[in-house]
Amino acid sequence: MNIGKTKATVSWQKINHGSNVFEAGNAAQFHTGDWRSEKPAFHADKCKQCMLCFPVCPDSSILVDDKGAVSGINFDFCKGCLVCVKACPFGAITKEEM
Numbered sequence: 001m002n003i004g005k006t007k008a009t010v011s012w013q014k015i016n017h018g019s020n021v022f023e024a025g026n027a028a029q030f031h032t033g034d035w036r037s038e039k040p041a042f043h044a045d046k047c048k049q050c051m052l053c054f055p056v057c058p059d060s061s062i063l064v065d066d067k068g069a070v071s072g073i074n075f076d077f078c079k080g081c082l083v084c085v086k087a088c089p090f091g092a093i094t095k096e097e098m
Helices: 083-087
Strands: 038-042 062-064 070-073 093-097
Touching: 038 070, 083 093
Parallel strands: none
Antiparallel strands: 038 093, 062 070
16 A cells, blocks of 8 residues: 555554453443433433333433333433434433533
8 A cells, every 4th residue: 555655564463452352342331421412301200101212222221120111311321312302202301401
């Protein structure tokens, strides 16, 4: 590969390792909720327990109790994508500014 008039002479074998991955990643180990600029607000009085919000949350932040009912949002992991707001047909999850 030519870049301008120079030619790359370093092979991939001689490049220093950037990092080593010793086990599979797990988002449960990292609290990433402080990335958001907006957040969902859960309104239990409007929730019909349709569970449409739970499967669409990419961060598994929708809390479900032992009976399988939505009970809130885990803000330690919620990044504020607001997909749950779009998924809820009853207005039980709304957008709030931070």
